[in-house]
Amino acid sequence: MKAAKVIATCFKPKEVIEKTRLTGNPLGYFYHSQNCTSVSDIIQLLELNIATEKNLNAGFARDLIIVNADVNSEEGNKYIEKISGTKINGGKIIAFTRKNIGLSFGSYNDAFMKFKNNYEYFLFTEDDWLIFGENYLKIGIDLLNKVERCGMVSYVGVTKIHKKHWKSLNLNKNNAYGCHGSIGLSSTKILNEIVKENNCLPHYNGDDYAMGVRYGELGFANSFIKLNYKIIDLPKDKILGMPAYDFMRGIKYKKYPNLLETIYLYYFKIIFKKIITNCIWRVVSKTNLTKELYLKFILKLKKIFYFSKSKIKFRYAFKGKFNSYEEAIQNQRLNELNYSKFLDEYYAKRTKKFRDHNEVNNYGRFLFTTDFIKTIKKDKIKIFEIGGGNNPIISYLKLVCQKKFFSYILEIERFVKYIQNKIPNSYIEDTKYIFNYKNININNFDIAYFGSSLQYVCKLEELLKFIFTSNIRYIIVTDIFLTLEEKNFFVLGYADEPLVMPNQFIPYKIFIEKFRKNKYSVIKEIKKSAKEYTHLSINNKTYHLYDFIFIKR
The missing domain is CATH 3.40.50.150 (Vaccinia Virus protein VP39)
Known part of the structure; x- marks a missing residue:
């Protein structure tokens, strides 16, 4: 018996996020930090993933499948060719480049369709979410087989899906569940049922980011729920993964906030701010004159804030x-x-x-x-x-x-x-x-x-x-x-x-x-x-x- 750990990657610069943020329902530190603005940054990220696999015992025989969505990066594509075939602890690396469609979830689909006959289990993740805990595969596989009607074990966190996606995904309050990044483990048997129902592992057949998230990140994980399977979390005391950028900086990771963090970081900084903003808008938008003056004021304020923020944070080395x-x-x-x-x-x-x-x-x-x-x-x-x-x-x-x-x-x-x-x-x-x-x-x-x-x-x-x-x-x-x-x-x-x-x-x-x-x-x-x-x-x-x-x- 053997498993495949699938890592989706792409040599395209990403938005810099210095701090991992709160998101999801229930709230958790799942909106991960990242800092990959060049091909060399992403190569370093993949090197970290590979080194991790070389140095730990996953608890189950596995290969590492790295799937690269092609963005015409000559250096990146050559790197993918170079690492394919490299030996790791208990297996090898299989790396290939595919058409850039459907974000990471198109990569998940391609990996599964290509290698489904070779493995009994698949663990899907992205290059910037590092899964590294000792026996990380054995723990997930044992849970998958132990819990009745378990379809996927989430390695980040289970979450309710926001109402704005319900109509498009044909959801209701009883089945609107998924998991962050669709990062999780399932069996080939269950994944074949998903393919039979959807003709693929769900993803968006295009390169639109918002649609890719809706029909991929949300749609793939939710496809287990629609077949009457459960998505379950790892035990709270098991941290088997974390944001790779936090790991590289030695920042300790925890999944869930305490009460003070919830009140300040979420309800005050996000929800309260949104309520105040909406109240002000309802007042100023009553006439074109007040609306125009307000928008000009906000634009000027943003410019001042951006300049001040840049001036404070930017320092020559x-x-x-x-x-x-x-x-x-x-x-x-x-x-x-x-x-x-x-x-x-x-x-x-x-x-x-x-x-x-x-x-x-x-x-x-x-x-x-x-x-x-x-x-x-x-x-x-x-x-x-x-x-x-x-x-x-x-x-x-x-x-x-x-x-x-x-x-x-x-x-x-x-x-x-x-x-x-x-x-x-x-x-x-x-x-x-x-x-x-x-x-x-x-x-x-x-x-x-x-x-x-x-x-x-x-x-x-x-x-x-x-x-x-x-x-x-x-x-x-x-x-x-x-x-x-x-x-x-x-x-x-x-x-x-x-x-x-x-x-x-x-x-x-x-x-x-x-x-x-x-x-x-x-x-x-x-x-x-x-x-x-x-x-x-x-x-x-x-x-x-x-x-x-x-x-x-």
């Missing part, structure tokens, strides 16, 4: 352009005494807790690094990490593999002073924080790792020379800014103001050549957009973020 680290420091324009006091408070706060493997989420640069280190055929791996903070790479490695590790973590003296007594007993023997690398011997080490830290190193040339002459086999550099300009320069990073740090921008060609001269070759390179890291005066298309893995020749 970088400012200035300097020839040296020292020159950048001189232009911080910060009071030395106040800044020193701030640094003490900052590092005391950053070191309140050491984040071990139970406290971290493996994504982005961490996923890039751990995926590679897992392939090294050694029982014990020694790492020299530069700038690991309170969540060093060893925490992520212990999360995903059973090898043994030893790591030196180079940090500034202030940080080391605060973190030393926070290291858990299970990490004390293999995790050593240092602030002076000249006193250690790393000649027999396997990896030097810069996790978004190389650009911040004050005396970089000295450190690189130390690493190059040690004959370390691999050097991993992640999230480094490299420029298209011919000479390197320094900028000041204001993203974490008042922690204003000099940041070195190195020309790509010079950076690669430096490693080549020291007999290190690139074996893996990823180039990423720097659109979220704008500079006050430098065009952010002239620099990019990179991840590299170098090997000693």
